[in-house]
Amino acid sequence: MEKDQAIFNFSFEEYEAIFSIEIKRPSVPVLYDPGEDINSQVTIATKTFLRYDELNILIKSIRQFYPEIKIIIADDSLEPQNVTGYKLEQYIMPPTQGWFAGRNLAVSQVTTKYFLWVDDDYIFSNSTRIEKFVEIMEKVPELDVVSKETGEHTSHHVIFVKPKMGANLDKFIIAPANSPLQxxxxxxxxxxxxxxxxxxxxxxxQKREVYKVSLSAKTGVLSVDSVTAGDQVDGQGQSNLTISSSSLTHVNDLLSRVTYYSTIYHIKTSDFVHFIFEDHEVVFPILIRRQTVPSLYDPGTDVNSQVTVLTKTFLRYKELNVLIQSIRMYYPDIMIIIADDSMKPEPVTGKNIEHYIMPPTRGWFAGRNLAVSQVTTKYFLWVDDDFQFLKGTRIESFVEIMEAVPELDILGGDVSGNQYYFTFEYEEGDEEEGGCLTRIKKGFHQQLPNFPNCFLVDGVVNYFLGRTDAVRRVGFDPYLKRVGHSGKLSD
Structure with missing residues (x-):
């Protein structure tokens, strides 16, 4: 698995200690071109619906102050109009998909480190300085969103950055030998x-005349709840706390009521607490995490409400229609999403089919990002546009395994009886050398427990079931335009 934890017991005679080992695969870093100016750092994104007059005013105002910046437009109008221009990309959605579906689409196509979201009726002015947003985000890398109210407008324009991964727990903590501290x-x-x-x-x-312990935190403050007049507690609400008493039972009662409060708002960080008694000192970590809102999906009653079929097409409408017909033979009600970057798009219609028109030749992985951004089911099945469903194509078997092993993010199948898979070896480098990523064909880590025909790998063939929320967190590199036959998920 990508992340796990092992607990070890360390014993000698009557002494026993417990420590944990975190098992975590190194993450491949998300890399962006740092660029030389704002145009290579930020993309402007918006969503429009029937407001082309306002949209054109927005574009003109952007070009007045930022003539070189890229603009992405998600459009779910009933009768879309062509919006063209320098460094301008319009994506045509099925009608009335909604604001958040448009946001997902637009963000899925961003290739810069940041993006600026604006409503389609917003107007740039002399006071609109994207550089100020970037300056704040660069200084405070923990931020994900910076927002500014737009005066009389009820809307906002905001700038996002992809969150940093990993906790600040890189240093080792060595437990002292035979410590009396728990x-x-x-x-x-x-x-x-x-x-x-x-x-x-x-x-x-052992018995003492006076028992005295102290605790100290680096960034938070410590207190003892419900302190009475006779309790000897110094440093309430401060970073250093001292507790003393002639009774060991009383000391432990006070210790059971010690509290920690983080004084700095940070959604993902850590603090270290030092705990001291006489010449014994231990250090233990406190993880500071804001609780995340879970991704909720309708569990549904069958595979049609659990899975969406996705594909990306380019000029292969004959093959695409054969694919759709084969899907409908076995799954007549399942939703199909098509990302299309053909130079002259043709209409593709039908029950439970959503056809998204991209700017021409955007590429396989840009299409994948778009399609995944529109999924509303727990899982999606990715297929190439020249595949055909057969009698042995059983999406239910994919779902059964994914439900049984929730740690899995992607489950690959075989195409025409052939399996294609590989593993990665990633060696972290430094700022000068960089890391090294090696692909090993036909390599696998180990067999998936309880499923003898399944193996844990890093890359699979272009026919796989993906867990929607997990794949969205990682995405696909849109710079890989024409290489898409091996799918992978590295985080």
Missing amino acids: YPITGFTVSPLKKSVIPGLALQT
Whole structure:
């Protein structure tokens, strides 16, 4: 699996310690051309519906201040009009798909580090300075969105950046030998700016006249809940806290009520707490995470409400129609989404078919990103436009495995009896050398437990079931225009 944790017990005579090892595959970094100016750093994105007069005014105002910046338009108008211009891309959606479907589409086509979202009736002015947004985002890389109100308009224009992956827990924490201090070694997570009791704090030692412990945090503050007049607690609400008593039971009672509060709003970071008794000192981590809203999908009653079939076409309408007919033979009600970057698009219609017109020759992976951005089911099945469904094509078998193994993101099949798969070996480099990514054909990590004909790999053939939310987080590189027969998911 991509990420797991192992717990080890370390024993000697009557002494026992427990420590954890995080098993995590190195992530391939998301790379962007840093560029020389704002035009190579930011793409402007908008969504329009029947407001072409306002849209043209927006474009003219953008060009007045940013003549070289790329503009992406998602259009779900009932009767779309052509909108053309220098560095301008219009994507025609099926009618009335909605604002958020348009946002998903537009963002799926962005190749710059940032994008600026604007409503189609917004007008750029002398005070519209995209550079200010970028300056803030570069200084505070933890930010994902910067927003600014637009005066009398009820809309906003905002700038996004893809979130950074990984926690700030790169340093080792070595537990001392035979410590009398009990503390959480892993798994303690708090919400930013919320007070939480630290679980498991205790002192286990021989009799003393006075028991005194201290705790200190780097960025947060510590307190003891429900302190009474006789409790000897110093440093309430500060980064350094001291607890003392002539009773070990009393000390442990106070330790059971110690709380941590992060003072800086950060959705994904960590802090380290030092816990000291006499000459014994331990350090343990606290993970600070904002709770994420889960991705919810209608579980449905059959495969039609669980899976959407996706494909990308370019000038192959004959093959595409054969594919659609073969799908309808076995799955007459399943939704089909088609991304089309043909130079002269032809209409493709039918029950539960959505046809999206892209600018010409945008490429395989740009089409994949677009199609995935429009999926509303838990899973999607990717097929090439020249494939044909057969009697042995059973989407239900894919879903059964994915439901049984929720850690899987992509499940590949075979085409005409042939399987194509590979593994990656990624060696992290430095700023000068960079990393090294090696592909090993027919390589696999190990057999998938309980499924003897399935193997854990990194790349699969162009026929796979994908978990929608997982694939959206990673996406496909739109710079790979004409190479799409091997699908992969690296995060």
